[in-house]
Amino acid sequence: MNEDLTKFNLSNFLFGESNDPLQAPPSFTKWVQMGSWAAELYEPELLASADARTTITYGGKPRPVINLCSYNYLGLANHPEVLVAAHEALRTHGMGACGSPMLSGMTDLHRELERRVAKFLGREDAMLFNSGFGGALGTISGLLRKTDVAILDNRSHLSLRDGAVLSRCRAEKFEHNDPDSLDAALGRQKGRRQLVIVEGIYSMDGDFGKLKELIDVAESHDASVFIDEAHSMLGCGDHGRGAAEHFGVEDRVPLVYGTFSKAFGALGGFVAGSKETLQYLRFYAHPYVYSCALPPVVIAAILKALELGTSQPELRVRLWENADYFHAQLHTLGIDTGASTTYVMPIIIGDRGRMYQLCHELRRRGLWVAPVDYPAVPQNRICFRACVTAKHTRADLDEALNILEDTLVPTALQTQSA
Numbered sequence: 001m002n003e004d005l006t007k008f009n010l011s012n013f014l015f016g017e018s019n020d021p022l023q024a025p026p027s028f029t030k031w032v033q034m035g036s037w038a039a040e041l042y043e044p045e046l047l048a049s050a051d052a053r054t055t056i057t058y059g060g061k062p063r064p065v066i067n068l069c070s071y072n073y074l075g076l077a078n079h080p081e082v083l084v085a086a087h088e089a090l091r092t093h094g095m096g097a098c099g100s101p102m103l104s105g106m107t108d109l110h111r112e113l114e115r116r117v118a119k120f121l122g123r124e125d126a127m128l129f130n131s132g133f134g135g136a137l138g139t140i141s142g143l144l145r146k147t148d149v150a151i152l153d154n155r156s157h158l159s160l161r162d163g164a165v166l167s168r169c170r171a172e173k174f175e176h177n178d179p180d181s182l183d184a185a186l187g188r189q190k191g192r193r194q195l196v197i198v199e200g201i202y203s204m205d206g207d208f209g210k211l212k213e214l215i216d217v218a219e220s221h222d223a224s225v226f227i228d229e230a231h232s233m234l235g236c237g238d239h240g241r242g243a244a245e246h247f248g249v250e251d252r253v254p255l256v257y258g259t260f261s262k263a264f265g266a267l268g269g270f271v272a273g274s275k276e277t278l279q280y281l282r283f284y285a286h287p288y289v290y291s292c293a294l295p296p297v298v299i300a301a302i303l304k305a306l307e308l309g310t311s312q313p314e315l316r317v318r319l320w321e322n323a324d325y326f327h328a329q330l331h332t333l334g335i336d337t338g339a340s341t342t343y344v345m346p347i348i349i350g351d352r353g354r355m356y357q358l359c360h361e362l363r364r365r366g367l368w369v370a371p372v373d374y375p376a377v378p379q380n381r382i383c384f385r386a387c388v389t390a391k392h393t394r395a396d397l398d399e400a401l402n403i404l405e406d407t408l409v410p411t412a413l414q415t416q417s418a
């Protein structure tokens with residue numbers, strides 16, 4: 001290959017270069033080696049818990065950092081009561097569930113969590129998945145068929161898009177959060193049944209889905225709506241029931257999907273809805289039927305996290321106060337956070353090289369943010385992603401802002417004057 005590899009991105013290496021599908025394309029390996037200074041920012045080793053301040057490995061050494069990377073929105077991943085509950089389950093139930101929920105992996109703790117999630121969301125039933133990704137993929141592919149159409153926001157998470165691909169339905173996209181574009185897409189595509197797929201909070205842009213407007217459009221075409229509440233569940237709404245509660249549309253969506261890996265601080269996914277639909281889905285969602293159930297120790301932690309997240313609304317209040325404060329300060333510094341209005345904030349840099357260079361500088365100075373590159377976001381929106389939590393103190397946030405100001409603002413000014 002003679003082309004300039006520095007101009008390549010992940011989309012250029014989809015096709016193999018040999019006859020062996022088990023071999024990585026040599027040009028990919030060369031590309032990663034050439035960009036190792038950028039690649040080394042990925043898969044950093046966390047040496048402690050996902051707390052507001054933690055320690056990661058950087059440059060081969062432990063580096064204390066302010067953590068704006070983890071999804072530990074309410075600080076429940078390391079809450080002392082959660083840890084006690086997990087320890088107790090480890091003692092009574094051992095480590096693994098050792099089977100699919102269908103055959104042997106369902107425990108009394110799993111059933112209890114199903115009941116509590118259903119009650120929390122005001123639904124008849126709930127079922128659990130061993131990952132949020134598998135839950136979204138399993139629900140979409142378990143319910144849609146070849147003759148159906150999935151209409152997805154063009155910033156949808158891959159778990160949703162892969163679910164549509166697996167179902168073999170027709171998949172159509174509409175412009176991000178644009179009711180007119182959804183209207184046009186629904187007008188163009190007629191399947192036997194239509195499902196509009198949106199998110200409560202978009203994981204890269206940190207903006208809310210425009211749920212009311214999009215549901216209005218979907219209903220006018222007799223289409224059902226599926227909301228991915230991965231980032232919004234337990235963090236949004238007066239009672240923590242997600243973006244659907246926040247926008248007052250809960251009674252307009254038949255299923256509720258969320259994850260336990262974000263505000264719950266654990267692992268897994270769930271879907272809640274009518275008994276009949278879930279009874280069907282339990283047999284047709286492959287990641288449910290053919291994959292091991294969550295470990296009981298994780299279920300016990302989630303049960304306690306649910307109890308704390310619903311009985312302590314002050315955690316949500318603190319989360320939103322922190323998010324609003326951080327947004328306001330970033331804007332004062334002239335830092336572009338796109339359309340975000342939530343605790344998930346892109347810090348848009350736009351230029352790949354500069355983003356990686358700045359990301360190194362931030363880590364050297366003790367601030368941990370996630371690099372987000374194309375194709376996860378469009379080329380002109382290459383960014384860091386910062387997640388603010390209820391556990392950050394004002395001092396943590398102010399120190400993070402100082403580091404961002406010292407690192408980013410002079411660069412922005414230099415670029416303007418160049």
Ligand SMILES: Cc1ncc(COP(=O)(O)O)c(C=O)c1O
Nearest residue numbers: 131132133157159203230259261
């Ligand atoms: C919008 C969205 N849906 C689903 C998932 C998958 O969740 P999990 O990480 O729990 O597998 C994610 C993960 O970040 C997400 O951002």
